[in-house]
Amino acid sequence: MAGLPATDDAYYRTAALVIEFRNVGKIYKSLLGNSVKAVEEFSLTVVDGEILGIAGPNGAGKTTLIAMMLGYLRPTAGAVEINGLPARQYVERNGIGYLSELIAINPKWRAETALVRFATLAGISRSEIRQRVGYVIDLLGLDEHRDKKVKALSKGNLQRLGLAQALLRDEQILVLDEPTHGLDPVWTQRFRDIVEELRRPDRTILIASHNLDELQRLADRVAIIDRGRLQRVVSTGYENTAPLAGARFRVTLASGHELIRAVFPQAEDAGRGEYDVTVRSIKDLNTALADLIGRGALVASVVPERSVLEQQFREAVGESQ
Amino acid sequence: MSRASSLARYALWQFRDFVFERGVAILILSFLWGYALIAPLRGAMGSQMSRASPIWPLMLQGASTLVSLSVLIALNGIISSDRKLGYYRFLFSKPVNPVLYYAQAFFVGLIGVVLSMLVLSSLMHTILPIFSIVNFLLYAALIYIAMGGIGFFVSAATRFDWVSLAVVWLGSRILRSLYGPKGDWRSKAVELLPPVHKLDEVANSLIGTGTAHATDVLWLLGYGALFFVLGLALLRWGSLAD
Numbered sequence: 001m002a003g004l005p006a007t008d009d010a011y012y013r014t015a016a017l018v019i020e021f022r023n024v025g026k027i028y029k030s031l032l033g034n035s036v037k038a039v040e041e042f043s044l045t046v047v048d049g050e051i052l053g054i055a056g057p058n059g060a061g062k063t064t065l066i067a068m069m070l071g072y073l074r075p076t077a078g079a080v081e082i083n084g085l086p087a088r089q090y091v092e093r094n095g096i097g098y099l100s101e102l103i104a105i106n107p108k109w110r111a112e113t114a115l116v117r118f119a120t121l122a123g124i125s126r127s128e129i130r131q132r133v134g135y136v137i138d139l140l141g142l143d144e145h146r147d148k149k150v151k152a153l154s155k156g157n158l159q160r161l162g163l164a165q166a167l168l169r170d171e172q173i174l175v176l177d178e179p180t181h182g183l184d185p186v187w188t189q190r191f192r193d194i195v196e197e198l199r200r201p202d203r204t205i206l207i208a209s210h211n212l213d214e215l216q217r218l219a220d221r222v223a224i225i226d227r228g229r230l231q232r233v234v235s236t237g238y239e240n241t242a243p244l245a246g247a248r249f250r251v252t253l254a255s256g257h258e259l260i261r262a263v264f265p266q267a268e269d270a271g272r273g274e275y276d277v278t279v280r281s282i283k284d285l286n287t288a289l290a291d292l293i294g295r296g297a298l299v300a301s302v303v304p305e306r307s308v309l310e311q312q313f314r315e316a317v318g319e320s321q
Numbered sequence: 322m323s324r325a326s327s328l329a330r331y332a333l334w335q336f337r338d339f340v341f342e343r344g345v346a347i348l349i350l351s352f353l354w355g356y357a358l359i360a361p362l363r364g365a366m367g368s369q370m371s372r373a374s375p376i377w378p379l380m381l382q383g384a385s386t387l388v389s390l391s392v393l394i395a396l397n398g399i400i401s402s403d404r405k406l407g408y409y410r411f412l413f414s415k416p417v418n419p420v421l422y423y424a425q426a427f428f429v430g431l432i433g434v435v436l437s438m439l440v441l442s443s444l445m446h447t448i449l450p451i452f453s454i455v456n457f458l459l460y461a462a463l464i465y466i467a468m469g470g471i472g473f474f475v476s477a478a479t480r481f482d483w484v485s486l487a488v489v490w491l492g493s494r495i496l497r498s499l500y501g502p503k504g505d506w507r508s509k510a511v512e513l514l515p516p517v518h519k520l521d522e523v524a525n526s527l528i529g530t531g532t533a534h535a536t537d538v539l540w541l542l543g544y545g546a547l548f549f550v551l552g553l554a555l556l557r558w559g560s561l562a563d
Contacts, residue, residue, distance in 0.1 A: 067562045070410075070413070070414055071413075071561075072409065072410070072413070072560060072561040072562040073560045073561075073562045074559075074560050091413070091414065091416070092324075092416060092417065092418050093324075093416060094416055095414065095415045095416035095417075096414050097414070098410065098411070098414035100407070100410040100411070102407050102410070104406055104407030104408050104410055104411070105408070105411065106406075106408060108341075117331070117334050118411060118412075118415065120327060120330050120331050120334065121327060121328070121331055121412060121415040121416075121417050122327070122415040122416065123323075123324060123327040123415070123416055124327075126330070162411075165411055166414075175414075
């Protein structure tokens with residue numbers, strides 16, 4: 001990942017602000033007078049060039065936040081601004097590349113026709129429409145499906161069509177809600193490559209996902225929300241000096257199994273040459289691994305039991321409950 | 322390219338949607354109605370049919386009912402369907418103003434209804450030369466604005482627009498017949514309801530003779546236009562999502 005500085009708070013304070021949630025709240029009220037707080041006192045800023053992940057359990061308020069960001073819902077408290085404009089006003093003037101969690105396109109439309117319609121609405125000139133539609137069809141591998149009706153597309157192809165319409169224009173802001181939902185492993189990897197290619201200093205990308213591994217790989221920071229509240233904002237990078245508070249790694253050895261406990265006295269044998277070890281920091285881990293290799297062991301792989309994000313997510317969601 | 326011009330280009334897609342999703346249904350309904358009502362009348366009366374004929378009012382009643390049904394078909398779910406089915410998400414992530422988008426859809430529907438009625442009235446005119454195409458189209462356009470304006474508002478306000486509009490329409494007729502002539506506060510209150518009581522009179526005069534009381538026409542147009550604007554205001558200041 002060649003992203004923004006992951007933990008440099010000063011950077012995020014001074015970088016150009018693109019999206020600002022200012023003390024946002026949303027309460028749904030039923031006709032019977034019952035009310036549900038979907039989002040509460042949510043404040044967050046997203047800067048130029050950033051890929052921000054939004055993670056949270058089901059019903060945490062992710063989709064409500066995105067709906068307010070696109071101006072589809074009005075906050076009951078606070079405000080959402082994009083480039084200094086009220087969110088809806090910004091979208092109406094500039095548009096946003098948006099992939100919703102639910103891909104809702106008229107099932108009677110054909111895939112290519114749907115893209116031509118969206119391109120027309122997006123303001124792409126008549127002469128450029130064929131070219132842009134052809135480009136996203138190639139990018140998302142939809143060529144053999146271009147004449148199919150939307151209702152005939154599989155879940156994965158529909159997801160790719162949704163992504164294709166979001167990429168029709170060279171948008172400054174992209175919002176992707178559960179973007180790999182329904183994609184097979186090949187297209188999940190392809191999607192990650194596409195997002196990396198989309199990364200640009202003047203483009204901001206928001207990705208809401210349940211998939212922490214995906215956010216760990218793609219995002220610079222991840223906002224963890226639960227019960228409508230921002231629990232914490234997590235950097236996805238590892239820092240050499242940052243204490244890991246007893247993080248566990250699985251070390252796989254190709255040879256030198258007898259050496260493992262000389263270096264990691266608490267190592268637990270997980271079978272098939274794999275050992276679970278606990279370290280206090282990345283620096284300690286590297287020192288121990290160097291020692292192990294120096295003694296003649298061959299290390300095949302080192303994998304964290306939980307990513308930094310997963311660890312933080314568990315803590316944040318656990319704390320809020 | 323300006324947002325207005327791209328939206329204007331999209332009107333062709335909206336018209337295409339109208340033709341396939343609504344226009345065909347209106348034409349089928351019209352031809353069925355024509356076949357079921359006009360053909361037997363024509364057979365019974367032969368070329369003697371005139372405005373003085375006792376079945377002429379039946380013809381007018383049938384024609385006005387057909388216009389009302391066409392308007393219902395044309396406007397059913399014009400806004401609420403996109404919200405119910407979630408289509409608004411991709412449509413309005415583009416640089417598009419929903420107020421202008423749906424206002425345009427409303428006028429595309431007007432053109433669609435008038436064209437459908439042109440097909441129908443041309444056929445009617447062929448069968449019955451006394452049936453005026455122009456008068457019928459004027460009536461169709463008037464009812465589209467009057468009834469359609471309320472339908473547009475209801476579609477902006479609720480998911481169940483077809484049912485809601487039918488309730489408003491029938492409810493107004495019933496309440497007017499109950500309280501309209503009494504002259505008390507209730508009769509004044511029902512004056513605020515949609516002016517459905519004027520439809521029959523306007524249909525008879527406008528389709529039949531090409532004339533109508535200006536106050537009736539203005540009342541119908543004004544009522545529809547007011548609710549159309551209220552519908553636009555709901556789109557502007559309400560939420561697209563539920």
